[in-house]
Structures are given as C-alpha cells and as structure tokens.
Amino acid sequence: MTALQTDLTAIIPQLTGAGAPYSAGPDAARFLLMKVLLNKQAFINKATPAAQDPADMAQVISLGQAIVNSKSYSLTPHYFDNFGPNNGGADPGYGWGPGKEMILALPNLPGVANNNGRASAGIDARWMMGLHYNSWGGKDITSGPQKGVYGGAGWNGFSTVADFYNAFDPSDTMRKGNVAYPGSTDASGLKVGLLQGQQYDEHGVARLDRNGNPLIFSTNVSLIEPDPKTLEGDGVRVIKYAPDYQNYSGGQQGNQLQIFRYADVLLMIAEAQLNTGATADALTTVNDLRTARKAAPLTALTLVNKSNLYDVNTLLAERQKELYWESWRRQDLIRMGVFLQPWALKTSDNPKYLLFPIPATQLIANPNLKQNPGY
Numbered sequence: 487m488t489a490l491q492t493d494l495t496a497i498i499p500q501l502t503g504a505g506a507p508y509s510a511g512p513d514a515a516r517f518l519l520m521k522v523l524l525n526k527q528a529f530i531n532k533a534t535p536a537a538q539d540p541a542d543m544a545q546v547i548s549l550g551q552a553i554v555n556s557k558s559y560s561l562t563p564h565y566f567d568n569f570g571p572n573n574g575g576a577d578p579g580y581g582w583g584p585g586k587e588m589i590l591a592l593p594n595l596p597g598v599a600n601n602n603g604r605a606s607a608g609i610d611a612r613w614m615m616g617l618h619y620n621s622w623g624g625k626d627i628t629s630g631p632q633k634g635v636y637g638g639a640g641w642n643g644f645s646t647v648a649d650f651y652n653a654f655d656p657s658d659t660m661r662k663g664n665v666a667y668p669g670s671t672d673a674s675g676l677k678v679g680l681l682q683g684q685q686y687d688e689h690g691v692a693r694l695d696r697n698g699n700p701l702i703f704s705t706n707v708s709l710i711e712p713d714p715k716t717l718e719g720d721g722v723r724v725i726k727y728a729p730d731y732q733n734y735s736g737g738q739q740g741n742q743l744q745i746f747r748y749a750d751v752l753l754m755i756a757e758a759q760l761n762t763g764a765t766a767d768a769l770t771t772v773n774d775l776r777t778a779r780k781a782a783p784l785t786a787l788t789l790v791n792k793s794n795l796y797d798v799n800t801l802l803a804e805r806q807k808e809l810y811w812e813s814w815r816r817q818d819l820i821r822m823g824v825f826l827q828p829w830a831l832k833t834s835d836n837p838k839y840l841l842f843p844i845p846a847t848q849l850i851a852n853p854n855l856k857q858n859p860g861y
Contacts, residue, residue: 491523494515494519498515498516499512501514501515506590507590508590508593510590513553513556513589516553517549517746519549523542523546524542524546524758527539528820533840538761543759546758547755550755550758551755553589554751559589561586561775562583565663566667566728567582567585568744569744570585570670570727571729571732572584572740574741576740577730579669579732580668581667581669587748589745591742594738609741609742610739613727614735615640616723617723618642618685618695619640619641620639620701621693621701622639622674622676622729624636639674645723645724646723651680651682653803655782660779660780661679662807663677663679665678671688673688674688675687675689675693678726679726681724681725682722697714697715699718701719702719703720704722705722706720707720709831724810724811728741749808750808750809753771753775753804756772756804760801765787769784769787772787772801772804775808787800787801789801790802802819802822820840826840838860841858
C-alpha cells in the first residue's frame with residue numbers, strides 16, 4: 487500500500503492533463519489515490535476492515551478539495567446527460583447538453599474504430615443487456631434505421647431488484663429516472679433510468695412482448711423465471727446510458743464510458759468526513775449533491791446501516807443511488823463490511839468471495855502465482 491500511495495503521490499505533479507478526460511491527468515491520479523486511501527483497510531483485511539486512519543481520511547478530503555477547487559468540473563444539470571450520446575459534446579441531438587463531470591472516461595466516438603490506440607468501449611452493451619427484444623422498431627418498418635431492429639433491440643437480460651427501485655424517495659426522480667430523454671424517447675419511446683411499467687413506442691402505442699402480451703417491466707424478479715407469461719417482463723430495467731440511435735450497434739456510439747466522475751469525488755469527501763467525526767460537514771456535502779439532483783435534503787447521515795443496506799440516511803445508500811451501473815457497488819460493500827450479508831435474491835456468502843479466483847490460464851503461465859483460498 488505504501489508503494490502505491492507513494493507512486494500516485496509522486497506522479498500527480500508530473501501529469502499535465504493533456505488529453506483529459508480521455509487520458510489520465512493529475513485529477514485522475516488524485517481520484518485514484520482517494521480510492522486507494524478509502525479502501526486501504528479493506529485491501530489489508532477484506533473480511534474485517536479496520537477503522538480508517540484519520541491521516542488517510544484527511545488526505546482524502548485534501549485531494550478531493552483540490553479537485554473541487556480546480557473549478558474544472560460541476561454537477562451536470564440533467565443527470566442522464568452524463569451518460570447520453572452527447573456527454574462528450576459531439577452530438578447535440580441528444581439530451582440537454584454535454585456532461586460536466588468527466589474526470590476520466592473512455593472515448594467511444596461515432597464511426598471511430600480506434601482512438602489513440604484504444605478500441606471503442608462497446609458502450610452499446612450498457613443498454614443492450616437490459617432492453618427487451620422489441621424495445622425499438624416495429625414489424626411494419628421496411629426502411630430506414632429501424633429496419634431489421636424489431637425483435638433484436640436488446641438481450642432482455644439484466645435487471646435490478648425491487649428493494650433498490652423502491653429505496654428512492656419520491657423527490658429523487660432525476661436519478662431514478664423512468665423519464666423521457668430527448669433524442670431517445672422521440673425515436674423509440676424508450677425512457678431512461680430505472681424502467682418500470684408499460685413500455686411504449688415513439689407514437690405512444692403500447693409495446694408487446696414476443697408472446698403478444700403487453701410489455702410491462704414489473705418489480706418482480708427471480709433468479710429463475712419459470713413462467714413464460716412473465717419471463718420477458720419481470721424485473722426493473724436499467725437504461726443509464728441513453729442509446730445512440732444513429733449508431734445503435736457495433737460499438738461506435740457517441741456515449742463516453744464514465745470511469746472517474748466528479749459526483750464520486752463529493753461522495754468520497756463525505757465518506758472521509760464521516761470517518762473523522764465531521765458528520766455535519768458530510769451531511770452538507772451530500773445534501774449539496776442531492777440538491778443538484780433535485781432530491782429532498784437528508785436530516786441525518788451515517789456511514790452504513792448493517793440491518794438495512796437501503797437506509798436512505800446512509801452514505802452507502804446515497805452512493806448506490808448516484809453511482810448505480812458504474813461498477814463501484816462491490817467495492818463499497820466490501821469496504822463497509824457488508825458484502826457477505828444476505829439481500830434480495832442473495833444468501834449469506836462464503837468469505838472466499840471477497841476475492842475473485844485467479845484464472846487457470848494465469849496460474850499456468852506464472853507458476854509463482856497461488857490460487858486464492860477456497861477456489
């Protein structure tokens with residue numbers, strides 16, 4: 487850990503910021519160092535992370551304030567513009583404006599197969615994995631961009647559980663979504679966010695599933711779906727990245743994949759403040775974020791409620807609402823000591839799952855590697 491901290495600290499003044507946010511600049515290094523310091527105790531002991539070191543937390547706050555004080559970023563007025571086809575500012579046909587929160591992102595420019603030696607992010611998977619097969623187009627379309635799409639608009643796979651969907655308070659509709667998005671809703675009827683209820687096409691006509699039943703995304707979902715009548719509609723769908731309908735498939739969309747985002751800086755600052763007893767400061771930090779998202783302010787804030795992982799007055803719940811679909815949840819749960827607990831559709835876990843197994847190919851290639859315990 488010391489070497490990692492030392493390397494990141496040393497590299498910050500050496501980075502110029504040229505090419506940011508698509509190349510790592512000093513703020514990306516600061517962001518990563520904040521993550522390292524917050525997760526330090528979990529890296530040392532994943533099963534029972536020790537209390538945070540006050541000096542580490544003070545450094546997290548200092549690093550975060552340096553990013554805030556740079557005035558290079560601000561909270562995007564419309565939340566989903568951070569993820570839409572225009573979030574890089576190249577396609578004004580979508581949303582309300584470009585995102586203002588990118589600290590580090592993977593470029594995914596339309597029609598560009600390779601950018602500075604990096605392949606595209608294949609961002610279309612972010613919507614294809616949740617969309618129903620019939621989410622775009624219609625059987626009667628014989629020409630234009632929707633031709634041949636109907637029945638293959640998505641993979642009808644990933645969904646979220648009712649507990650998460652229901653955890654949003656009524657005022658927090660900006661992040662919860664299920665709302666219209668310019669450039670997407672008028673092209674397909676598709677809304678963005680957590681999609682629940684009857685789905686419609688761009689003309690307001692109810693969409694149907696492949697069995698001819700109304701396409702209704704319900705909050706019910708099971709690990710195994712035995713009923714063909716509900717198989718295609720069970721589960722709230724996640725559409726955080728609005729589809730680029732001008733470049734729908736093939737990986738060349740205008741959406742930029744978010745890796746490090748400014749809102750997370752504010753949440754990391756708040757977490758460090760909570761860990762040093764500055765609860766009032768943490769509450770102010772979180773409420774500033776909630777106000778920007780048009781969510782009602784909280785009156786109390788703690789780090790985690792181990793008996794209710796969706797407790798609205800916890801930083802863990804706030805991180806989930808702000809950062810869902812951005813690949814931080816597992817790390818957050820481990821750091822806060824609740825990853826092994828049961829929740830919807832999940833039983834208590836074996837501690838071995840705190841680490842992933844090392845792939846057999848890597849073990850064969852390097853005999854010095856030892857498989858992680860339990861695998």
